[in-house]
Amino acid sequence: MAAEQQTVDALGQFELHPVLGPLGTELHLSQSVLYMLLASALILIFLYAGMRPRALIPGRFQAAAEMLYEFVYKMADDTIGAQGARFFPFVFTIFTFILVGNYVGLVPGSFTYTSHIAVTAALAITVFVVAVIVSLVSQGLGFFTHFMPEGAPLALAPLLVPIEILTFLMRPVSLAIRLFANMVAGHVMFDMFAAFTILLGGLHVIGPVLGAAPIVVNIALMGLELLVGALQAYVFAILTCIYLSEAVATH
Amino acid sequence: MDIHAAREIGAGLAVIALAGVGVGIGNIFASLVTSIARNPAARPHVFGIGILGFALTEAVALYALLIAFLVLFG
Numbered sequence: 001m002a003a004e005q006q007t008v009d010a011l012g013q014f015e016l017h018p019v020l021g022p023l024g025t026e027l028h029l030s031q032s033v034l035y036m037l038l039a040s041a042l043i044l045i046f047l048y049a050g051m052r053p054r055a056l057i058p059g060r061f062q063a064a065a066e067m068l069y070e071f072v073y074k075m076a077d078d079t080i081g082a083q084g085a086r087f088f089p090f091v092f093t094i095f096t097f098i099l100v101g102n103y104v105g106l107v108p109g110s111f112t113y114t115s116h117i118a119v120t121a122a123l124a125i126t127v128f129v130v131a132v133i134v135s136l137v138s139q140g141l142g143f144f145t146h147f148m149p150e151g152a153p154l155a156l157a158p159l160l161v162p163i164e165i166l167t168f169l170m171r172p173v174s175l176a177i178r179l180f181a182n183m184v185a186g187h188v189m190f191d192m193f194a195a196f197t198i199l200l201g202g203l204h205v206i207g208p209v210l211g212a213a214p215i216v217v218n219i220a221l222m223g224l225e226l227l228v229g230a231l232q233a234y235v236f237a238i239l240t241c242i243y244l245s246e247a248v249a250t251h
Numbered sequence: 252m253d254i255h256a257a258r259e260i261g262a263g264l265a266v267i268a269l270a271g272v273g274v275g276i277g278n279i280f281a282s283l284v285t286s287i288a289r290n291p292a293a294r295p296h297v298f299g300i301g302i303l304g305f306a307l308t309e310a311v312a313l314y315a316l317l318i319a320f321l322v323l324f325g
Contacts (some may be wrong), residue, residue: 181313235306
């Protein structure tokens with residue numbers, strides 16, 4: 001991060017480079033891969049260690065693991081309906097992967113792998129392809145009748161159908177960009193206010209006093225990012241459930 | 252015109268779209284508060300949808316921010 005003259009280098013934090021010295025260079029491990037492995041390990045350890053007691057009356061740790069499970073299960077069951085249990089592992093994986101990814105990235109010095117469009121686009125395209133395949137399998141070619149809204153006059157079809165198709169194709173795009181832009185915006189703002197702290201702190205006498213203001217803003221921003229991290233994971237998962245519920249609906 | 256000046260102006264123009272997003276988010280939470288005030292028992296039902304609506308509207312704000320960043324730094 002360069003804090004000289006006019007420009008503040010806010011986007012340099014997202015660059016990838018090999019980590020773990022010679023091991024990383026040989027295996028082409030970047031921070032993204034490292035933190036994805038860390039997030040997956042954290043999720044698996046949390047669930048395994050949480051459910052190990054298998055008590056009927058759960059202790060605190062087991063209750064936490066069960067609460068996470070039930071939150072996502074309730075979301076999948078309420079939205080998708082009868083077939084919710086079929087897609088629950090998929091929705092749970094996506095929810096926890098994004099949630100833990102967002103939160104691990106808030107630790108100073110770490111990396112947010114969900115701030116790369118490559119990662120969020122991969123997740124979004126996966127959701128889209130799964131939804132289309134499920135639609136085709138459960139509704140056959142009747143899937144294409146979705147694009148003509150019922151009750152609309154047939155004369156409007158040449159106008160409505162392309163718009164409907166475009167809206168449908170925009171789904172993975174909006175999923176990917178929503179998560180990516182939220183994470184990038186949050187981390188860029190952290191970087192900018194940190195740069196302001198250093199810039200203001202360098203002033204002659206009043207520097208250290210003025211420099212405290214951006215730190216206070218950064219503290220408030222950290223609170224906001226804690227909210228946004230969980231919110232974005234929830235929105236991605238609930239939209240996945242909504243698309244899947246449309247896919248399995250037969251009429 | 253200097254390319255850096257043009258970039259800054261473009262980024263400033265791009266975030267004018269946030270006005271619409273501000274109105275939208277205010278709308279969502281106004282109706283959320285009104286519906287909870289009319290029927291406090293409905294709170295668990297409408298709260299989830301309200302938060303979903305907020306996140307979807309905020310996504311539009313971030314599309315505008317993304318364009319601003321692309322103009323400024325791309």
